[in-house]
Amino acid sequence: MQHTGPVYRFKPYNVGRWVVWGVYALLMLVAPMLWGSSLALTMLSQMGIAVIACLAFNMLLGQGGMLSFGHAVYSGLGSFFAIHTLNMVTKGQLSLPVSMVPLVAGFFGMVFAALLGFVTTRKAGTPFAMITLGVGELVWAMSLMFPGFFGGEGGISGNRVVGQPFLGISFGPQVQLYYLIAIYAFVCTAAMFAFTRTPLGRMLNAVRDNPERVEFIGYNTQYVRYFAFIASGFFMGISGGLSALNFEIVTAEVVSALRSGAILLFTFLGGAVFFFGPIIGAVLMVLALVLLSEITQAWLLYMGLVFTFMVMYAPGGISSLIMMNLRVSSFGKLRPLLGCYLALLGTGAGMLAGAGAMIEMVYHLQLNVALGPKLKFMGATLDATDLDSWFGAAFVLLVSVGLFELTRREFVRQWGTTQEEIEREIKKREALA
Amino acid sequence: MTSAPAIELRDVRKSFGKTEIIRGATLAVAAGERVAIIGPNGAGKSTLFNLMSGRFGSTSGDILLNGTKIDGLKPFEINRMGLARSFQVSNLFTRLSVFENIRCAVLWSLGYKYAFWKFLADLRDANDRAEQVVDMIKLHKRRDVLAMNLTYAEQRALEIGITIAGGASVILLDEPTAGMSKSETARFVNLIREVTVGKTLLTVEHDMGVVFGLADRIAVLVYGEVIAFDVPEAVRSNPRVQEAYLGSVLADAQAADAQTAGAQAAEAVR
Numbered sequence: 001m002q003h004t005g006p007v008y009r010f011k012p013y014n015v016g017r018w019v020v021w022g023v024y025a026l027l028m029l030v031a032p033m034l035w036g037s038s039l040a041l042t043m044l045s046q047m048g049i050a051v052i053a054c055l056a057f058n059m060l061l062g063q064g065g066m067l068s069f070g071h072a073v074y075s076g077l078g079s080f081f082a083i084h085t086l087n088m089v090t091k092g093q094l095s096l097p098v099s100m101v102p103l104v105a106g107f108f109g110m111v112f113a114a115l116l117g118f119v120t121t122r123k124a125g126t127p128f129a130m131i132t133l134g135v136g137e138l139v140w141a142m143s144l145m146f147p148g149f150f151g152g153e154g155g156i157s158g159n160r161v162v163g164q165p166f167l168g169i170s171f172g173p174q175v176q177l178y179y180l181i182a183i184y185a186f187v188c189t190a191a192m193f194a195f196t197r198t199p200l201g202r203m204l205n206a207v208r209d210n211p212e213r214v215e216f217i218g219y220n221t222q223y224v225r226y227f228a229f230i231a232s233g234f235f236m237g238i239s240g241g242l243s244a245l246n247f248e249i250v251t252a253e254v255v256s257a258l259r260s261g262a263i264l265l266f267t268f269l270g271g272a273v274f275f276f277g278p279i280i281g282a283v284l285m286v287l288a289l290v291l292l293s294e295i296t297q298a299w300l301l302y303m304g305l306v307f308t309f310m311v312m313y314a315p316g317g318i319s320s321l322i323m324m325n326l327r328v329s330s331f332g333k334l335r336p337l338l339g340c341y342l343a344l345l346g347t348g349a350g351m352l353a354g355a356g357a358m359i360e361m362v363y364h365l366q367l368n369v370a371l372g373p374k375l376k377f378m379g380a381t382l383d384a385t386d387l388d389s390w391f392g393a394a395f396v397l398l399v400s401v402g403l404f405e406l407t408r409r410e411f412v413r414q415w416g417t418t419q420e421e422i423e424r425e426i427k428k429r430e431a432l433a
Numbered sequence: 434m435t436s437a438p439a440i441e442l443r444d445v446r447k448s449f450g451k452t453e454i455i456r457g458a459t460l461a462v463a464a465g466e467r468v469a470i471i472g473p474n475g476a477g478k479s480t481l482f483n484l485m486s487g488r489f490g491s492t493s494g495d496i497l498l499n500g501t502k503i504d505g506l507k508p509f510e511i512n513r514m515g516l517a518r519s520f521q522v523s524n525l526f527t528r529l530s531v532f533e534n535i536r537c538a539v540l541w542s543l544g545y546k547y548a549f550w551k552f553l554a555d556l557r558d559a560n561d562r563a564e565q566v567v568d569m570i571k572l573h574k575r576r577d578v579l580a581m582n583l584t585y586a587e588q589r590a591l592e593i594g595i596t597i598a599g600g601a602s603v604i605l606l607d608e609p610t611a612g613m614s615k616s617e618t619a620r621f622v623n624l625i626r627e628v629t630v631g632k633t634l635l636t637v638e639h640d641m642g643v644v645f646g647l648a649d650r651i652a653v654l655v656y657g658e659v660i661a662f663d664v665p666e667a668v669r670s671n672p673r674v675q676e677a678y679l680g681s682v683l684a685d686a687q688a689a690d691a692q693t694a695g696a697q698a699a700e701a702v703r
Contacts, residue, residue, distance in 0.1 A: 199540050199556075200549040202529075206537045209526040215508040216486060216518055217599060218541030227547050430574070 024189070028182040032175055039290075041174045046286045048181035049243045052188045054267045054278035054285070056235035061264070062272030063196060064228050065208030067129045068120075069260055070136020074233040076255030077112050077139070078105035078240030080150060083250045086158040098160055098171055099180055102241030109237015110230055117229035122222060124211055136257055143252035155251030158244070171245070181242050188235055193275055195231060204228045262289070265303070269310055271317025280318050298363050302356075331422050340411040347404035354397025357382060361389065437500030439464040439603050439633035440485065440516070445494035445504075447477075447484055447657075454480050456657035457494070462650075464499075464602070467634040468662075469648035471641075473678065477657045478637040479521060482605050485635075486518040487511040498603065513541065517601035521608045521637075523588040525595070527581040531572050534580050534591055536563040538598035563598070569628050570594040586617050590624065597628050604629055606636040610643055622646050653677065 031044050053075055060066040082105035088094040089101075096104070116139075120131045143150040150156070161172045171177050195201045203224050206214050211221045244250050253259065262285060270281020292299040314321050328334050357377050361384040364375045373385040382389040438461040447455040454477045462468050470478050483489045485496055487508040496504040503511050526534050536553070539562045545551065553559070567573050570590045575583060580591060589609065596604060609625060610618045622643050625636075638644045644651060644665075651668045653661040655677040661668050668674055 194552070195549055197552050197554065198549045199545040199551065199553060200547045202533065202537060202553055203540065203547070205529055205533075206526045209528050210524060213520075213524045213526065213595070214537075216512055216524075217538045217595065218509050218512040220507070220509050223547060227549070231549065 021190070025186055028186060031182075032178055038174065041178055043286050043290050045174065045178045045181050045246050046243075046290065047283050048178070048185040049239050049246060050263075050266075050282035050285050051185050051279050052235055052239035052242070053263055054270065054282040055189060055192050055275075056232045056239065057263050057267050058272055058275075058278040059192060059195070059204075059228055059232040059235070061267060062274075062277070063201065063208060064204045064225060066121075066124065066225060066229070067132075067264075069129055069133040069264070070139070070257065071132070071232075071236060071263055072257075072259035073116070073136050073139045073255050074109040074113050074236035075240035075243070076250075076259065078102075078109040078237030079244040079250045079254045080156065080240075081105050081108040081237075082241035082244035083156045083158045083248075084149075086160060086162065086244065087156070089162050090159060097166065098162055098245065101245060102184055102238045105241025105244065106234045106238035109240060110234035113230045113233020113236070117226055117233065121225040121229050124207075124221070124225065128225075133257075136255075136260055139255050140252070140257065143255055150252050151250070152252075155249050155253075157249040160245045160248055177246060181246065184238060184242055188238060189279070192235060196275060200224065200227055265307055269307065269317055271319030271321075273316045274319040274323060277317050277319030284318075296360065296363075297367060298359050301359060328418055328422070331425055333418050333421060337411070337414060337418065340407060340414055343407040344404070344411060347400045347407055350396055350400025351404055353378060354393050354395075354400060357393035358390070358397070361393070436464065437497070438462055439466070439499060440635070441495075441497040441500075442481075442485075442659075443495040443497070445481075445484060445496060446492045447480060447489065448492045453492075454657050455484065455491070458654065458657060458659050460652055460659050460662060462633060462635060464633050465631065467629070467647060467649045468636070468652055469644040469650075470635060470637050470652045470654055471639075471644055472654035476654045478654055479607055480657075481654065482518060482607050482635075482637060485511075486516060486605060512599070512601065515601045516603040516605065517596045517599055518605035519592045519596040519607055519609060521611060523592045525580040525588060525591055528579060530577045530579055531583070531591055531594075532563055532567055532576045535566045535594050535598050536560065538595040539563050539566070542599040542601075566594050566598045569597075570624065586613060586621075589613065589621070593625065593628065597632075601632075603633045604635070606634065608637050608639065610638070610640055618643060 028048070032041055035041070035044065056075075057068065057071050060068050060071070082101050085094065085096065085101050085104045086098070089096050089098070116135050120128060120135060123131060144152075160177070161170050169176050171180065196205075203214065203219055206217075206219075207221050207224045214221050214224070240254065243254070266281035266285035266288075267278045268281070269284060270279065271277025288299065288303055292302065296302070310317065316324075325334060325337075328337065360375060360377050361382060364371075364373075364384045368375070373383050375382055375384060382393075441461040442458050445455055445458045446453060458477075458481060470481065472478055480489070484491050484504070487503065487506050487510070491504050494504070495502055498511065498514055498516055501514065503514065503516075506514075526537060529537070536559055539559050540546075543556070543559050543562070545556065545559065564573075567576055570593060572583075572587060572590055572594070575587060580588065583591060589612075593606065593609060596606065606625065610621050613621060618640060625634075626647065634647075636643075636647065638647075648665060650663060651661075651665055652659050653668060653671075653674050660677060661671045661674050663671070
């Protein structure tokens, strides 16, 4: 079986990949036509920005095994450089199309990643995480020390409508900016995906899996981490630049640990294992930050609960849940599990309703007592001072917790047998091959 | 003038704290030679490998690779100069496939360095070389399986594959057959012989069958010193080696006795 000459392998035209990328582009193209309200347009724009940020962050987390606690520093600094560049263009000190401003931000994100990353990437693992935390605090402190550049409390504002419109595009209307963001998001996604298929990208995976061995196959792990960090900083910067154009104001908050935390949390929620996971995470981030925070004051508490459950039960995030089920379905064994999924969904919703009602009543009593004891929750009127409401909510919660646990056990059993069947099937196919 | 030895140790010493593990080891292995390093437990065999491959720095003495001093260099620098090693406990890229594991090990030697402007799929030479190595270690049927899902014997084979893939001229194998069954070991020795043709091979081994089957010369390491370095027959009849091994056998027996005695004493107290 020894090959002596070059190995020829049949490489079919990868139809699946073209379809996936096509759908991705199409979704970005038609999204504003499907959801045309100004709120939806704002959210879609933010989603595009978040997609770039989460994917760039995942270059480190998912592909390099580097947990950065201060990654908003690079998008944030990108934002500041973008808004200053924009203001220089406005004053006529600089001639640059507005659509190029994010690239300037990307450049500065890269420069600062090269500068600060030189320190952080000397270490891996926990020391790396600690140093990024330290660097994040450092930049945050600096933002308060240099009001000239960071704008102090009020931040720096700008105006993205500069100069003559080009082909009628002034970036004044939100939809025009959305398409600029969509183009950047698509190109950046493609570029970051391409990165995973290059020698450096693959060695980054190797460094994640086993840094020690990498040293013994000729690579300096520190350099691999450092170069990946710089690349990540570039894309973070672009995302920051787009966000500066989108909001037309940049405050010190963009380099804060809070922002870094949100990126980390939602990247994880979407799933760091698969390339597309952070895209899902980014969409969820904007939904949660914009919509959920409108619906309920307790949204941070719900986010915390969801995050805790995900880490406990599905550490691979939503993307790995999807991929696991795709695997099951590719073996044609998804149908028997559907019943379980429905039951899980139903009892889960029951739990959410019960717990949600109680949480909302507590929040109502604490914060909105002046509005009277009554509140609306999922179409029902609850009385936060009435025992009946509390008993009702507790009853719903307890019953659905019990039922959920029962279905969960049944599901785990069924899932196990399905997996065993699949393993057997694979063995059988291998034997035939 | 004769060419420099492929790898040479000159009075190498290594201390961990106050304990001296390697006490003036001296050894010169000619290019193309297959050498087995044997010795009782704790003699410092693995430490010696760690010194040669740059995992630890030596306390004193010189280590030369093809006549160039390599002590004090980083592992990746030594690797780039043509020395590769395997590990006693499989040290793989667990979440990458067999093929990807091998391809990673090939990249530097083909000069791709930290390239991010080239696609892996387009690197014909790297892909061909990786396929070839996967075939050599007989894992072509498991090409796309993640390293973490391989059987133990397959992982050991992949360990060797990663070591040889970069085309290093000096190969260090740290107990390549550890934990394998008799029949697996026999197959594995053949495999090692096949994949290290024309290379300088140093291996640490406990299995005497493997040692005598594989090695041109045997180095005996006892308490951090090379007490014998010769062809197998000569080593077998060397009185110092016999003494060392007998000594260690006696020591083991004594230790075992002491343990049982201790256990009995404890029993009695109870």
